[in-house]
Amino acid sequence: MSTATGTRTIPYIAACTEALRQLLREDPDVFLAGEDVAGYGSVFGYTRGLLKEFGPKRVFDTPISEEGIVGLGVGSAACGLRPIIDIMFMDFIGECMDEIVNQMAKMRYMFGGKAKLPVTVCTMAGAGINLAAQHSQSLESWLCHVPGLKVVMPATAYDAKGLLIAAVHDDNPVFVIFNKRMLGVMGEVPEEMYEVPLGQARIARAGTNFTIVATGRMLPEAMEAADTLASGGLDVEVIDPRTLQPFDTETVVNSVKKTHRALVVHEAVRFGGLGAEIAAQLQEEAFDYLDAPIGRVGAPFSPVPFSPALEKLYVPDAAKITAEVQRIVGKAG
Amino acid sequence: MDIPKAKLLDLHERMVRIRVFEEEAGKLMESARIPGALHLYVGEEAVASGVMCNLTDEDQITSTHRGHGHLVAKGGDFKKMYAELFGRATGYCNGKGGSMHISDMDLGMLGANGIVSAGPPIAMGAAFADKYKENGSVAVAFFGDGASNEGAFHEAANMAATWKLPLILLCENNGYGEFTPQARHQAVKDVADRAIGYGMPGAVVDGMDAIAVYEAAGEAIARARRGEGPTLLECKTYRFYDHVGIRGMGVSYRTDDEVLEWRKRDPIQLLEQRLTEAGVATTAELAAVHERTRAEALDAIKFAEESPFPEPDELLRDVYYVKA
Ligand SMILES: Cc1ncc(C[n+]2csc(CCOP(=O)(O)OP(=O)(O)O)c2C)c(N)n1
């Protein structure tokens, strides 16, 4: 898919913008709407320049009306357009959960397959920059729990572009969950359009005797932990699921069959998080291969605290991951 | 002016307190002495102050992301406020809320809010409690022009009107929702026009004129206390600084001329002019309010910065109420 000639190293955020630009160029039925995505180019800056190139018919600001904005996506997708909707902070999906859960996710099924909803919702998750309890959450497991929705969480610049393009090309509702602390992360990104296929995990680092499954911004933390653990003689395989729904169970199961031990890491609250689902799938499909209980690292069971003194205890990091792996390995004897 | 002198001076002092608090807070943010992002209230002081001069600690308010001004005007303690902005254990929320969740339940301040338009339904619930308890109190929901486009506002308005709740829906129309001008986010010019759709009175007020706000809010609040139901008041105002911080991100979305035009109607200067012309206070007396407030703010900042951070066990405390 990618050619060596057209590949540059650019930040995650630029990869997002480039994907949007190419999608808007490619298909006149694609439009982009959200709060301050046009004139201001989004508060995160990732839609800057698009209004200028595509004009206000295709790139426009909406009122502060999240339920309306998602409804705009649902209704217009049902009627033949291919909307890209921006919900500024993931926390704000609270405002539009009915449109998401009871309309967007179910329309096709309820109508006996007669409706097609090629709508993409982009949103920004993640803690760690002192934005407190209502601007820092990772709520992906809410979405993964609802049949009818697809959910992706890019953890590299390459995936930000490729998953966003695949999401928009897909004829189903897809949530693309970016992470605000990853926007500046550099990565190699081909110039041309390419898709990162939905539902396919990536082995970010090959290893032989421990598996870490890490989503979103926990990927670089897990990679760092793997480096630390390597010096202690542990050869860790790190898997980035990339798509959370549908989940690529096979890649993870195959890895664990080889390594016999696993840890799942996400930024979201641990209780009821995706880690619980992945751990359950692993014990169902690879029980006989396991040498130790499957571990989970996630946020503690509290809202995200504002104070930096508390927030740094809250967000999982490489040190926590390393410690948890060592605990599991100790258990394995 | 048949407003008692003490009331006028009170009104002035509240406005100055907001201005000074915010100027110092803005400097703290832009010099990165405090973490996080602040939405400053400078330019809009007449609104919070004019309303709050009609309320007691028994009355409730809900605030917004731009919430410091509301808490200051309701009597908020500078030390606890700055300590919260610094994320310290001595802050209003033990450092766990920060700017966007600053609150003081004892003053009936039910929180700044990070969710736009989350306030009106909560204030409606507070007004319901007031009516239920027949305590004569009222609730005021502050919200922006942008917030008036959320379903939450409309549901709260309809319920309050239907049940004749003692609620004031106080729209602070500063002409922008973040960076989007009002004309591009709603087809009405006056948010107050929406009142008729819910069967409640609505009025437009000059939000740079503290006395006008004081009087209009006074009437609406008296009406609510009499049990005659809610009112939608729209105060036309302007934020002098950017959406976030003083200078913001440097992306232009409004003209310097526009900002200058509004700054000519600085609500504090307007009030000071009227107070001196009417002989209520001398220029020197008014200047003294600024000076002593500045000293108080600097002292409070020192207190905040020297305060300890919350202990680690604070992280999991107060997720739930636990019986003592
Ligand atoms: C539900 C929700 N949507 C969007 C935002 C992001 N946001 C924060 S402030 C703001 C603008 C609010 O405009 P307005 O109500 O007019 O208040 P102002 O900032 O002008 O005081 C927006 C869109 C949010 N915090 N919550």
Ligand SMILES: [Mg+2]
């Ligand atoms: Mg506004």
